[in-house]
Amino acid sequence: MAFRTFIAALALSASFTAPAFAQDAAAAKTALAGDYDRIVAELITLTEIPAPPFGEQARAAYFVKAFKDLGLAEVAIDAEGNVTGIRRGTVSAGGPLVAISAHLDTVFPKGTDVKVRREGNTLNAPGVGDDTVGLAGMLGWIRALNAAKTTTKHDILFVATVGEEGPGDLRGVRHLFTKSGYKDRIAAFISFDGSDPSRIVNQAVGSKRYNIAFTGPGGHSYGAFGIVNPMAAMADAVKRLYETDVPSTPRTSFAAGVVSGGTSVNSIPDRIELQVDMRSPDPKALDRLEKRFLAIVDEAVAAENYARSTNVGEIGAEKTRIGDRPAGATAESHPLVVTSQRVLTDHGFPTQFQASSTDSNIPMSLGIPAITIGTGGGGGRAHSVDEYTNIERNAFIGGLSSGLAVVVAVANLDWAVK
């Protein structure tokens, strides 16, 4: 892993307001505004290409073609399924670059109706805002930068990532920062996620997720009464978890979210599965909670094996980590954050800092400057089938313009990696 440094922050915070850059962004923004109809059309097209977790291939193919048509260099699908392409900067090739991403996947399972329904200035469809508006915006920005012949100091690596949502467990961005050919060159990372430009996610809420399968011999509810029951072990574990104290600052949480098991009311089950989610922006607090939870599972198993007969078999627990999103943060004083906030404020978006779980979790956890922001005209009901995004011309172009300006400003900062 490379060690990144940010050079001469004071100089840079001056440089990004330098007339040349401001002029470049202005020309690109004019081009963007003229591209409104095409961006909206492409947003609809992209939304209607299903992209369930682990099923992003069709959208990825669209992006390979789009990136090539837009003249990006090194266009490729990497081993995990991310689509990458480079827009050259004025600094020498192979040097530090700025990665700009949006995620290809939606939370919606295969078979979900993704037909877009337009009502006035609103587009309604699952995934339209999270994160298809980011994807369509990214293509719009590249077209605008090309049309305006805008240059940036650094190469910009455009990335359409896979696996941002739930079960994907950040697999795309994880690959990008740990295995891809660009992993040692990314100096800063911005994930454009969702349609709200008035927040900057600079804290990564880490999470650990487990599926615990409590197993046992099972048997007839009456004939085998007195033998160990994995249901009792599961209940004991949940009860012990809910008696656990966690820090409130930083906010640290646990949840027993899903449970299932048993074949009939008149049988002692042989398997009960429990899914638990633990979160914290503090890696140490999260690690402590994870260790405590795993100890609780062992305690509950031992207690049940002690409480009832193990003559025909014992209770066991299969612990499978099904999610691992590292915690991390980018300081509010970091030039990436300061620069982005200033640009957004200049565009009429007074931003708030937030903690969330996004593609930025991975770079933040590795100490690489990263933020997640939204773009577009606003929207809501993400992760529900009622999801919508606003495409009213002024709001939509205003939001996209702010994102484009952030990209240009950040790519003109003086980044270094070593």
Added chain:
Amino acid sequence: MAFRTFIAALALSASFTAPAFAQDAAAAKTALAGDYDRIVAELITLTEIPAPPFGEQARAAYFVKAFKDLGLAEVAIDAEGNVTGIRRGTVSAGGPLVAISAHLDTVFPKGTDVKVRREGNTLNAPGVGDDTVGLAGMLGWIRALNAAKTTTKHDILFVATVGEEGPGDLRGVRHLFTKSGYKDRIAAFISFDGSDPSRIVNQAVGSKRYNIAFTGPGGHSYGAFGIVNPMAAMADAVKRLYETDVPSTPRTSFAAGVVSGGTSVNSIPDRIELQVDMRSPDPKALDRLEKRFLAIVDEAVAAENYARSTNVGEIGAEKTRIGDRPAGATAESHPLVVTSQRVLTDHGFPTQFQASSTDSNIPMSLGIPAITIGTGGGGGRAHSVDEYTNIERNAFIGGLSSGLAVVVAVANLDWAVK
């Protein structure tokens, strides 16, 4: 409900060995032996008519035709779906009768492959033994009684019941004894269930079954952390149940058998459903356990509403009784039991007394003499898709003959109801 008395037990226990009856049974048994091929063929035919819980209609239609073809009187499907028909005795019509039953339903859900696979002397198919062998045997007995012109003192009410298995909750036999036109005339009841003639079920294990839906507001696992969770209430209830002491004599049991709920690992669920089974042959012990369990549910709900925030909603519990099988018994000294045991022993089946949950639960709970016994050549793996029954000629006819002899003997006892 009628009050039944058993008259002159001593005289009767002599009478069932009287030469006339023995001769009648012998002639019928000879006819039965000659009918082997047809009984086996009909067993296969019946097994291959699916009869899931609440889906017994096709088998019922078969029995209506069969009962009519065999010359039974008053052949009908009652309001619950049982098929009934009477073979007249020599005592005046409308008097006490003996009910002989087998159950139409299997435990297997709609869509289960019920094709019979024959391997030598074994028939393999779901439901073939439990209780199709009882159904086929009953038709064989009626044919044999007709062929031998065997008479009995009392009318015999042949019944093919619905709803014996799990979710059916004894609905067929419950209707027979509480609502049917025969409810005040049945002096004794024998359920032929399964293919093992070496046991007499004279104790009815009562059961109470509940589905408890723990409900709550639900929410985001991180954003809403601190609110009440129905999962925690469910776990608390299971833990309290498993800390409950129950009598070991008579054997009293509980089991948390099935659990499900939650939509995703990163959500606090809004509904968790738990199914619990409680059993005892002692009605008082079962009632006490039921009351304690319902109190436990309330305690767990209250504890969770106290432990965490109810700002956005409280935990509740919807308690649905999904099963209620009353306990009961027929004394080992009762002439029905004594007579049946002696006949079975004479046929080479030294029988053991057992406690179980069968169609006899209902009459036993009402104080009406009842037993459940098996018939046929033995088998195993009931309630599994590997179920099988043995049709080796001697064993099969031997078992069926013992059942036929029990029917004749019991129908020749002196029964009265008033």
